Amino acid sequence: MLENMPVIAAAHPTLSPQEVLQLTSSSWKSLIAEKRLEYQARAKRLWDEYLEARNAYVKQYGHPPPAKRSKASRSSNADEQRKAAASSPAQGEKEYRIFSQFFTQNCDTQDTIYWKTIDRAVNLKGRYAKCQRGLNALRLFLNEVKDVADKAAFSSQFLGLVRKAVIENFKDLPLPDGFRVTDGPVEYLSKADVVAEKGNSRDAAFISSYKAAMGRLKLPNVAEFREQTQNTHL
Incomplete structure (x- = not known):
């Protein structure tokens, strides 16, 4: 639709190019440079935090954190977990289990936020490109009718x-x-x-x-x- 901005300009000849763009795009306000930079910075910060926490876990325990499993998977592997726990001190196993659960949940949450942020940034980039094409079309229209x-x-x-x-x-x-x-x-x-x-x-x-x-x-x-x-x- 933004490629057809001359239609909007023809309907509202007194509006400025930016006002025409605002009329055709409900997302214009979200496309300002500061907002796009904010999403990019947030995505990088979340990813850095994720890597830092993961590396700290590997350094302490010598292996990556266990993958989050479904309830069915956890239930089917209950015997193996109990056998593994029996060979470890009770307190150490408890601390490991608590930390592992917290870390997994925290990483899952951050990972979800991170990818949503990336998707949002990509979406904004696409909309920004559409707005630029619309503005170019509008400039051509204004140039055609200037005389x-x-x-x-x-x-x-x-x-x-x-x-x-x-x-x-x-x-x-x-x-x-x-x-x-x-x-x-x-x-x-x-x-x-x-x-x-x-x-x-x-x-x-x-x-x-x-x-x-x-x-x-x-x-x-x-x-x-x-x-x-x-x-x-x-």
Whole structure:
């Protein structure tokens, strides 16, 4: 959807490029550089903590911490654990068991947080790239209309063609919340793009149909439309 930012700009000719971007992307505020750096730093810190704790464990016990096992696995190996415990001092075994359990849980938690952070950072990187493409498209649009005398009228006519194309492709595809393209073609694309971005499994049917409709959608070219408009007035 961000590649179609000229559509939003045509609908709102008084908005600045950043305001247009904010209107089309609900995630814009999360894409600021400080936030991306924060996630990168957090991911590195969690990984460093994980490695430090693991290395300390290996240094103390001479082997990596035991892998976390399911309840079924722990139950099936109960006899082996009891035999191993019998050959060790009771206090040492107790301390080992407590530390092992805490370490395993702590590492599992940090590992989960770490990978979620990495996934989030990758996701933000992808969204940032989409926003950059959208901004580039918007700059091209603004450059095309900079010499147009009546930008509002031009945008209104251009948007009329866009609305027609959108309605023709999405008229039978309501959003999961019931919002339809006839209620607002430009707003519909913005809302639908957010649903597709989230990718919830319950919306799988809609997302599939939405992407297919987007593949069929042929929006008017600004430069060609401007040329046609100028020829009409000659």
